[in-house]
Amino acid sequence: LKSNPSNNEEKEAQTQLTKSDELQRLHSQAISAYQEEDYEAAISLLDDILAVCVWDAELRELRAECYIKEGEPGKAISDLKAAAKLKSDNTEAFYKISRIYYQLGDHELSLSEVRECLKLDQDHKQCFSLYKQVKKLNKQIESAEEFIREGRYEDAINKYDSVMKTEPDVPIYATRAKERICHCLSKNQQATEAIKVCTEVLQLEPDNVNALKDRAEAYLLEDLYEQ
DSSP states (O other), X not given: OOSSOOHHHHHHHHHHHHHHHHHHHHHHHHHHHHHTTOHHHHHHHHHHHHHHOTTOHHHHHHHHHHHHHTTOHHHHHHHHHHHHHHSTTOHHHHHHHHHHHHHTTOHHHHHHHHHHHHHHOTTOHHHHHHHHHHHHHHHHHHHXXXXXXXXXXXXXXXXXXHHHXXXXXXXXXXXXXXXXXXXXXXXXXXXXXXXXXXXXXXXXXXXXXXXXXXXXXXXXXXXXXXX
């Protein structure tokens, strides 16, 4: 503006300055809301800022943290993915994405993201520790599914028992393992056991189609046609 003053440029500059002041005010409010653990308010304020400051990696990371605190990890992933691209060597973003996928039960995507972290820093302690855990779990699940394809149901059941021992702290893996055990028992004509395990799954997920089908097959084996 000082180097080349003209009416148009002065008006534009004043508009931008006013907008800038407003965004700084919103930013201060967003930080305060985050510190006061009012994550919903922080998200709303960050939405307004990021509509203008689209490429701000730190603001995206902050909004991702708010989503995580609000129990919406799926929404955090897109912000963290953007932050991983916007900031070079952003191992922390890849680690967080991998952890979220892992907690959601998507072990394959978790493994893919944690590998990206280790490409940037092979000595990253958190990523390496997570990588070992996810890789072990992933291998067990792949092995169990291979047994199912081969009709080796007892082996598959044993392998899914190992999955539950490998990851006792994230409930989704136990539920998925039981769903597959229920399938194996039904296919192996162990009707009583199948009904028991399928029922455990359906108590957690009443609309689980796979467990309903497998329990139906087990009921047929027992001549329990009404059920």
